[in-house]
Amino acid sequence: MALLITNQGQSICLAFLLVLILAFCSSQASCSRQLYGEEKNMFQRFEEWMTKHGRVYKDAQEKELRYDIFKSNVEFIEAFNKNKDGRKYTLSINKFADRKNEELRAMRNGYNVRQHLSKEVITSNSMKVSPNTFFKYANVTVVPLSWDWTTSAVTPVKDQGYDCGSCWAFATVAVVEGLNSIMTGNLLSLSEQEIIDCTTSFEDDGCHGGFVEKAFEYMIQRNMSLSTEDGYPYKAVDGGVCLDDFNNNVASGAITITGYKQVPQNNEIALLLAVANQPVSVYIDAEAEEFKHYSGGVYTGPCGTNLTHAVTIVGYDTTEDDEKYWLIKNSWGEEWGEGGYMRIQRDFDANEGLCGIAMGAFYPTV
Numbered sequence: 001m002a003l004l005i006t007n008q009g010q011s012i013c014l015a016f017l018l019v020l021i022l023a024f025c026s027s028q029a030s031c032s033r034q035l036y037g038e039e040k041n042m043f044q045r046f047e048e049w050m051t052k053h054g055r056v057y058k059d060a061q062e063k064e065l066r067y068d069i070f071k072s073n074v075e076f077i078e079a080f081n082k083n084k085d086g087r088k089y090t091l092s093i094n095k096f097a098d099r100k101n102e103e104l105r106a107m108r109n110g111y112n113v114r115q116h117l118s119k120e121v122i123t124s125n126s127m128k129v130s131p132n133t134f135f136k137y138a139n140v141t142v143v144p145l146s147w148d149w150t151t152s153a154v155t156p157v158k159d160q161g162y163d164c165g166s167c168w169a170f171a172t173v174a175v176v177e178g179l180n181s182i183m184t185g186n187l188l189s190l191s192e193q194e195i196i197d198c199t200t201s202f203e204d205d206g207c208h209g210g211f212v213e214k215a216f217e218y219m220i221q222r223n224m225s226l227s228t229e230d231g232y233p234y235k236a237v238d239g240g241v242c243l244d245d246f247n248n249n250v251a252s253g254a255i256t257i258t259g260y261k262q263v264p265q266n267n268e269i270a271l272l273l274a275v276a277n278q279p280v281s282v283y284i285d286a287e288a289e290e291f292k293h294y295s296g297g298v299y300t301g302p303c304g305t306n307l308t309h310a311v312t313i314v315g316y317d318t319t320e321d322d323e324k325y326w327l328i329k330n331s332w333g334e335e336w337g338e339g340g341y342m343r344i345q346r347d348f349d350a351n352e353g354l355c356g357i358a359m360g361a362f363y364p365t366v
């Protein structure tokens with residue numbers, strides 16, 4: 001989980017809002033009364049939203065603070081939807097509406113995925129497990145025009161929670177669930193909590209962030225299937241004891257991965273070849289406000305290449321308007337996006353893909 005325009009971006013945004021409000025006031029004689037009415041309406045919406053999302057704040061001060069954030073998020077969302085400037089996706093007021101972007105950047109703490117990726121390329125020859133270079137799907141010449149793993153190899157959308165930056169564990173487990181389903185015909189939901197609890201010696205840091213590759217390395221060393229979701233349920237906290245010797249939790253009949261590979265970097269064709277064959281974990285830049293509030297359509301940015309989030313590519317297609325997209329499964333619950341999924345622009349002008357989606361893509365092997 002990770003998001004946000006920089007503080008500077010935010011103050012620009014606030015200044016912009018202020019200008020809008022002032023412009024509105026100077027053109028309206030009954031300004032103060034009007035604003036009062038809108039404010040009241042907004043507060044009512046906030047309370048309805050609180051009820052819908054079961055939100056309770058510890059005191060009036062906290063509630064006021066959350067209200068201010070809610071209000072500014074709602075204004076941002078409504079302004080975007082009113083003036084999309086050619087963009088074909090929409091935003092909505094979802095469960096993140098009372099949070100500032102920087103509160104949702106759990107995965108960033110201390111992790112620079114780009115630095116990590118470049119380090120990995122250099123050290124890949126000395127890595128114990130599977131050098132990254134061999135691309136299994138290099139010789140694939142024909143792929144379908146569109147593909148959708150959600151009908152066969154994808155479990156229901158999960159929710160990592162607000163305060164645990166465990167997106168990397170979800171992005172790892174989803175591709176293992178996918179490969180398992182493809183190979184065994186059995187769609188099993190597997191355990192993110194096992195990954196969180198058991199990979200601390202693999203440079204992963206639970207709710208503070210981690211790496212898909214390190215989670216694969218744990219599984220390879222463990223040399224056994226992951227536990228099932230039910231056997232080792234998600235708690236959205238880290239620091240727990242690793243319970244991987246409770247073998248009765250292990251998903252029976254599920255695959256044991258023996259390696260993992262990186263899709264050749266900055267190459268959306270290579271990514272297509274891989275996704276046509278199995279779901280793929282990717283790091284992306286999900287820091288924009290628009291990403292956080294996305295509710296449908298093909299996302300076309302804004303975003304950079306700050307790879308602070310991880311998701312799973314589970315398909316691809318082209319819209320009737322000829323917009324090519326990747327279908328990504330997120331771990332922010334079903335309320336976000338299109339039932340928990342996002343369609344995001346494919347075959348972007350820059351090699352790294354939109355939001356850096358082609359920079360760090362990984363798939364497990366058996």
Ligand SMILES: *[C@@H]1O[C@H](CO)[C@@H](O)[C@H](O)[C@H]1NC(C)=O
Binds near residue numbers: 134137
């Ligand atoms: C692709 O084909 C070439 C030539 O036959 C072969 O050397 C290479 O190993 C193949 N690559 C893969 C990934 O199968």
Ligand SMILES: *[C@@H]1O[C@H](CO)[C@@H](O)[C@H](O)[C@H]1NC(C)=O
Binds near residue numbers: 223
């Ligand atoms: C993994 O487990 C299998 C079956 O128990 C065993 O045959 C194999 O040697 C093990 N592999 C490693 C790398 O430990």
Ligand SMILES: *[C@@H]1O[C@H](CO)[C@@H](O)[C@H](O)[C@H]1NC(C)=O
Binds near residue numbers: 006108304306
């Ligand atoms: C990317 O993330 C880093 C670490 O959080 C932050 O310092 C930097 O400002 C971000 N860059 C952009 C362009 O947002």
